[in-house]
Amino acid sequence: MIQKKVCMLGAFATGKTSLVARFVSSIFSEKYHTTVGVKIDKKVLNTNGQDVMLMLWDLAGEDEFNKVQMSYLRGSAGYILVVDGTRRATLDKAFSLQKNVENSLGKVPFVLVLNKCDLTEDWEIDSPTIDDLISQGINVINSSAKTGQGVEELFLSLTKKILGA
Amino acid sequence: MSSPIDENLGETKQLVSSSEEENIVDATTTQNADELLGELRRLLIEPEQKQLSTLTQRLDDPEIYAQEISNILPKAISLSTEQKNGLTEAIQPSVETAIKISVKKDPSTLVDALFPVMGPAIRKAISQALSSMLQSLNQTLESSFSIQGLKWRLESIRTGRPFAEIVLLHTLLYRVEQVFLIHKETGLLLQHLIAPTIVAQDADMVSGMFSAIHDFVRDSFGVTENEALQELQVGELTVWIEQGPKAFLAGVLRGTAPKELRLVFQEVLEQIHLKYIEPLAEFQGDASIFEDARPILESCLQTQYELKSKEEKPSPALVAVTTVISASLVVGFSYWFWHYWHWQNYLARLNSEPGIVVTRVGSQNGKYFVQGLLDPLATNPEEIRKEVGLNPNKVQTSWEPYQALQPKFVLQRARVILEPPQSVMLRLENNTLIATGTASQKWIKETSKWAKVIAGINSFQADKLISLEEKELEEEKIFLETNKLLFINGKTQLVEGQEAMLNKLAQTLQEFIEKADLLEKKVNIEIIGQTDSLGTEQTNSNLSKERAEKIMSLLIARGIKSNYLKAKGIGVGNALTNESISHQNNEADRRVTFQVNFLN
Numbered sequence: 001m002i003q004k005k006v007c008m009l010g011a012f013a014t015g016k017t018s019l020v021a022r023f024v025s026s027i028f029s030e031k032y033h034t035t036v037g038v039k040i041d042k043k044v045l046n047t048n049g050q051d052v053m054l055m056l057w058d059l060a061g062e063d064e065f066n067k068v069q070m071s072y073l074r075g076s077a078g079y080i081l082v083v084d085g086t087r088r089a090t091l092d093k094a095f096s097l098q099k100n101v102e103n104s105l106g107k108v109p110f111v112l113v114l115n116k117c118d119l120t121e122d123w124e125i126d127s128p129t130i131d132d133l134i135s136q137g138i139n140v141i142n143s144s145a146k147t148g149q150g151v152e153e154l155f156l157s158l159t160k161k162i163l164g165a
Numbered sequence: 166m167s168s169p170i171d172e173n174l175g176e177t178k179q180l181v182s183s184s185e186e187e188n189i190v191d192a193t194t195t196q197n198a199d200e201l202l203g204e205l206r207r208l209l210i211e212p213e214q215k216q217l218s219t220l221t222q223r224l225d226d227p228e229i230y231a232q233e234i235s236n237i238l239p240k241a242i243s244l245s246t247e248q249k250n251g252l253t254e255a256i257q258p259s260v261e262t263a264i265k266i267s268v269k270k271d272p273s274t275l276v277d278a279l280f281p282v283m284g285p286a287i288r289k290a291i292s293q294a295l296s297s298m299l300q301s302l303n304q305t306l307e308s309s310f311s312i313q314g315l316k317w318r319l320e321s322i323r324t325g326r327p328f329a330e331i332v333l334l335h336t337l338l339y340r341v342e343q344v345f346l347i348h349k350e351t352g353l354l355l356q357h358l359i360a361p362t363i364v365a366q367d368a369d370m371v372s373g374m375f376s377a378i379h380d381f382v383r384d385s386f387g388v389t390e391n392e393a394l395q396e397l398q399v400g401e402l403t404v405w406i407e408q409g410p411k412a413f414l415a416g417v418l419r420g421t422a423p424k425e426l427r428l429v430f431q432e433v434l435e436q437i438h439l440k441y442i443e444p445l446a447e448f449q450g451d452a453s454i455f456e457d458a459r460p461i462l463e464s465c466l467q468t469q470y471e472l473k474s475k476e477e478k479p480s481p482a483l484v485a486v487t488t489v490i491s492a493s494l495v496v497g498f499s500y501w502f503w504h505y506w507h508w509q510n511y512l513a514r515l516n517s518e519p520g521i522v523v524t525r526v527g528s529q530n531g532k533y534f535v536q537g538l539l540d541p542l543a544t545n546p547e548e549i550r551k552e553v554g555l556n557p558n559k560v561q562t563s564w565e566p567y568q569a570l571q572p573k574f575v576l577q578r579a580r581v582i583l584e585p586p587q588s589v590m591l592r593l594e595n596n597t598l599i600a601t602g603t604a605s606q607k608w609i610k611e612t613s614k615w616a617k618v619i620a621g622i623n624s625f626q627a628d629k630l631i632s633l634e635e636k637e638l639e640e641e642k643i644f645l646e647t648n649k650l651l652f653i654n655g656k657t658q659l660v661e662g663q664e665a666m667l668n669k670l671a672q673t674l675q676e677f678i679e680k681a682d683l684l685e686k687k688v689n690i691e692i693i694g695q696t697d698s699l700g701t702e703q704t705n706s707n708l709s710k711e712r713a714e715k716i717m718s719l720l721i722a723r724g725i726k727s728n729y730l731k732a733k734g735i736g737v738g739n740a741l742t743n744e745s746i747s748h749q750n751n752e753a754d755r756r757v758t759f760q761v762n763f764l765n
Contacts, residue, residue, distance in 0.1 A: 001451075001452075001453075002449070002450040002451045003351075003353045003354070003369070003450040003451075003452060004450050005351045005352060005353060005373075005450075037377070037381060038377045038381075040370050040373035040374055040377060041370065042367070042369050042370055042373075052450075053369065055351075055352070055353060055369060055370075055373050057352075057373065057377070069380070069381065069384055071380040071381075071383065071384045072377060072380055074350055074351075074380070075348070075349075075350035075351030075352060075353070076351070077351075077450065
């Protein structure tokens, strides 16, 4: 079976760990647990009749005190940029991270996830912004780790991009 | 580089050219020229033509061509193998296909061919498995009957793991339990080997974490590639990490492995890099290609158990210490056992002794203690202790008095309390105290009253007991009736020397009367006076009465109450002896006798 390393990136508290937990174990917890360093999980999914094992590296979220350890990204086949839709600043952080990743890894497939779409009333990212992202060729997916919306899709989408790259 | 044939053809072309120039006007000579040319060609290239023809025939004819190749093929294969020019890889698919077809067609052919190889191989594998099993069995058996073995057995019960596994764990010097071959760049697992009986976590995730830790350490401490993480220590487990350019090897070890094992790891990693240099460089997540690396990695899965050397001698100090400890233990145990044996004897004696009831035993502050009930008439426990030889400093006793109801003790207690005279025999039957023999009336009376108060006696039986007073009364009666007082002839004066008899009779009479009173018997003593046959009957009658009255007065004078006495004279009376008849002047007939009468 083919294996692929995928990293979860984003600002702190955007829901990276929750997305992995929802994807791998189909669970969601309202309690917030900050990730220290990195957590590794795995999930096998099937795309176009081919089994792929995703090794998911859930990296600690970046804030003013903690920078993402770029060495963890080495060898990644793809990555997921997680943005908290209720915090506009996390989108800017995602762009910043994406730039750093490209400098480190070069161009590798990624998906930009607008998480917490179950909280649309608190949404801070408007449609024009999203349309602008899409127009730049960025694969944008709305997701909610709480409801499970878009979770399978984002991993499947990234896997397809990785295999097609 | 041109061949001789080409040169000949060149020369021929030059000749043809000059001949055409010379004979251009003479057409008739053309035919001759062709013939000449043909002849020239035949002369010049006939050998090569023949060779070409032969070669063509050899190439065109499959049988000949096959024959030719078969002659050179063995040497060609041999050379190719030596030069490692890829022939093996090239023919591998064909060989595999051929084998598959052969097996499909007739498996027995391959079976027959492999039989000489498979037999020894299977035997070797079984032998190795048995050897491993025997080693495990030996370790288990050696440890089963030792103190260490008992300790490990307890650990087995506590942890729920099989005893054999606990033994092997403790006798293990080291064991490589898992080997991870990890792609360096991605951290993805290429291969994972695990020792038998080991339960491992998800190898893919462990592999990822190894990689993450490796990256973290390298970034955190700013070390170079060569100085990267080499070892992790987790409880009883150690993780050895060997770095390669494209992959690293992580071995999970239990115990303390020799440094030489590092060399094995390094060699294995080098072999893998040599063999898989391209797959490692171009790795895209498909680890199936590294399946072939398992035999190489298996050399890392080493296990070494503790081997007990038969020639190994313990140090003199250890022997001395062990001897002293053993001797102390033996002496201590003997001393303890000696006391314990005496103590048990003492307890056995106490328990078997009537009149002693042991209620509590034990030991406290290095001393034995015994508590219980003790009949005062039972054997003294102190005597028992002395008999069994128990050290008095080693035992404390506490006895509460009680009365045992065994017949022996009841009888003994009765004797102590009732104080029977020696003439009395006591026995106990069904809680009835039976007295036989003779005893004073007073004692009989007192005993009848008090015997039933004694524990264990319900009644007192005295019907077979003869009263002492009655016996004495009878004896005194006989004494009184068989003795007589003698008188001087014709007088009421006692013969000299009869005074003592009188006193004796008076004393006996006094005692008799007292006993009769005690026995509540009414008595009457007749004092009978008699005379010899001399004199008249009237004289004798009077004299006999006077003599009786005389004695009566003498007895009264000696304290005998008159109401018990009655004096009477019977004259000559009946002669007591033949002598009295024949000799009428017989002193014995001049007498007073006594007749005792019981009135109730």
